[in-house]
Amino acid sequence: MAKEPKSYDAVDRMIDHIRKGMGINEYLAGHPEMRKELAPLALTVVTVTETAMPKPDPRFKASLRGRFTKQTATPVIPARTLDFRKLALKTLATSLALIILLGSIAMASTNSMPNSPLYPVKKLVETIRYASATDGDAAVELKSENVQTRLKEAQAMIEEGDQGAAQVALTGLRQDTAEIYRLALESSGRDKERLFDKFVSISERQQAVLAGLLATAPEDARDGLERALAASKHGLENAQQEQSKDKQDKNQPANEDKSKEDNGADGRSNDQKEKDQQAPSSNNGATEKSDHGKDNNKNGR
Amino acid sequence: MDDKKLTDMIERAIKGDVQALGRLYDLFVDDIYGYVFYHVGNREDSEDITSDVFLKVLKGIKQFIPTQVSFKAWLFKIARNTVIDYYRKTSKIKKTVLNEDLIDSGMIDTNDVEIDRFTQQLIKNAIAGLSSDQKDVVVLRFYAGLKINEIATLLGKSEEAVMALQHRALKRLTKVLGGAD
Structure with missing residues (x-):
């Protein structure tokens, strides 16, 4: 075997x-x-x-070939085009699915709190919206909304007893408020004035809410609230200083101009002119009247 | 045709390239027809079955995975299954005898000068008279040039079983040809 x-x-x-x-x-x-x-x-x-294999009739062979290739003669899209189309469709489908998914997540995250897994998405959406703000007013408006949101979050978390999450909201509050301050500080002219007015208004409302929360907050929440309140007060003071400084800056060039006008084109002071008037002079009354008028205006300010 | 060209042609055929499919048909139609003819023994059925085989190839070529099996082995697997279906449908006896009229009509190539016409007829009838499995092994090994392991996979048998079938088929053919047993 x-x-x-x-x-x-x-x-x-x-x-x-x-x-x-x-x-x-x-x-x-x-x-x-x-x-x-x-x-x-x-x-x-x-x-x-x-020994040769039995072979088919050449007519049958040719006829079957015709049928065989004709069956496949449906338009054959070149492989590269087919791949491209497939790829494009896949990409489009994936993008749409992604957009829908992200949109749904973003929607779901709108009311999320700092202790929610969706909270980072909410913050991301805020960041994207803020980055797309067209001007300083729109940016301040968005940050103002964020400040209100952070206050509500802090309140909710304190009520819930989650002081860690409340702290996250209060930190966010300070950051958003500081950003409004920065925007105001970096602007100029009338914009600066308006934005600082806005900042002051936001800070005052913020302090009122924080003070209210502090009045009823449990002991373990007080420290965070106090620090947030102190930061807000500090910011408000700075803003008010900036406002008064701005006003001074505005007045200063006006005073300089006025002083120049009062001195007249000849560079002589009014006192000098008065002396000249007492002394024999060639000055006419129009000039005198005009100088007095200007002086009165200056005193009126 | 070298393996690289064949592989390239198969890949193009899978993608629906009509020209490549035509070339594959040209390469294999004779072998498939011959294989079928040895099983069914008449021209009409052989042509019908061969047609069915190539229509199945057309439908199934997109599912063909070149890395898993050789194209030829895949093709003969389809041919074998189609022959088995034919037997099931017609309940015909597997043992077939070649129709001598076909040889006389020139449909079988008898150009071979080395072997006389009588011997060729004898061999063809002897192959046709083998058992279905032995016939498969002889045709796939001698004509289609498949390797023992490919035939084993195709028939669902072990390599040793295929070699035993081959050995017994050769002994039987030798006996028919008048050689020693």
């Missing part, structure tokens, strides 16, 4: 040998112990391999 697998293998290798067009004798010479068994089989292998 052990002989058979050995001869199966020898026959198989012999078939390969003959199919490659190599001579029978050469192969048999390499297997003298099996020569008697392999020789007749080798002749059969040669005979079978040299």
Whole structure:
């Protein structure tokens, strides 16, 4: 029985040998112990391999080829275009799905609190909105809304007893308020004046709310509230200083101008002119009247 | 045709390239027809089955995964399954005898000068007279040039079983040809 697998293998290798067009004798010479068994089989292998397979009728062959290729003759989009379209569609579908998903998450995050997993999304949405603000007024308006939101969050978290989350809201409150201050500080002219007015108004309302919260807050919430209140007061003081400084700056050039006008084109002071009037002079009354009028205006201010 | 060109052609055919499909058809139609003919033994059924085989190829080529099996083995698997379906539908006896009229009509290539016409007829009838499995092994190994492991996968048998089938088929053919047994 052990002989058979050995001869199966020898026959198989012999078939390969003959199919490659190599001579029978050469192969048999390499297997003298099996020569008697392999020789007749080798002749059969040669005979079978040299006998042609039954072939189809050429007319049938041509007809089937026509049908075969015609079946596939539906417009074949070049692979590259197909891939591009597939890719474009996939990208579009993914983008839409992403937009819908992100939109839903953003919507869901609107009322989230600092202790919610969606809170970072809410903050991100605020940041994006703030980055897209077109001017200083719009930016201050957005920050003003954020300040109100932070106050509400702090209140809710204190009521809930989550002081850590309340602290997050109060920190946000201070940051948003500081940002309004920065915006006001970096603006100029009438904008600066208006934005500081706004900041003062926001700070005053903020302090009122914080003071109210502080009145009823539990002990562990008081420290955070006090610090927020102190920061707000400090900001308000600074803003008021900026406002008065701004007013002084405005008045100063006006005074200088007035002084210049009062001195007249000749550069002489009014006192000097008065002295001149007492002394014999060539000045006419119009000039005198005019100078007095201007002086009265100045005193009126 | 070298393996790289064949692989490229197969890949193009999978993508629906009509020209590549036509070339694959040209390459394999004779082998498929011959394989079928050895099983069913008559021209009409062989043509019908061959047509079915290539329509199945057309439908299934997008599912063909070149890395898993050779294209030729995949093709002959379809041919074998189609022949089995044919047997099931017609309940015909598997043992077939070649129709000599076909050989006389020139549909079978007898240009081979090395072997006389009588011997060729003898061989073809002898192959047609083998058991279905033996016939599969002889045709797939000798004509289609599949390797033992590919035939084993195609037939769902072990390699040793396929080699045993091959050995017994050769002995039987040798006996028919008048050689030693």
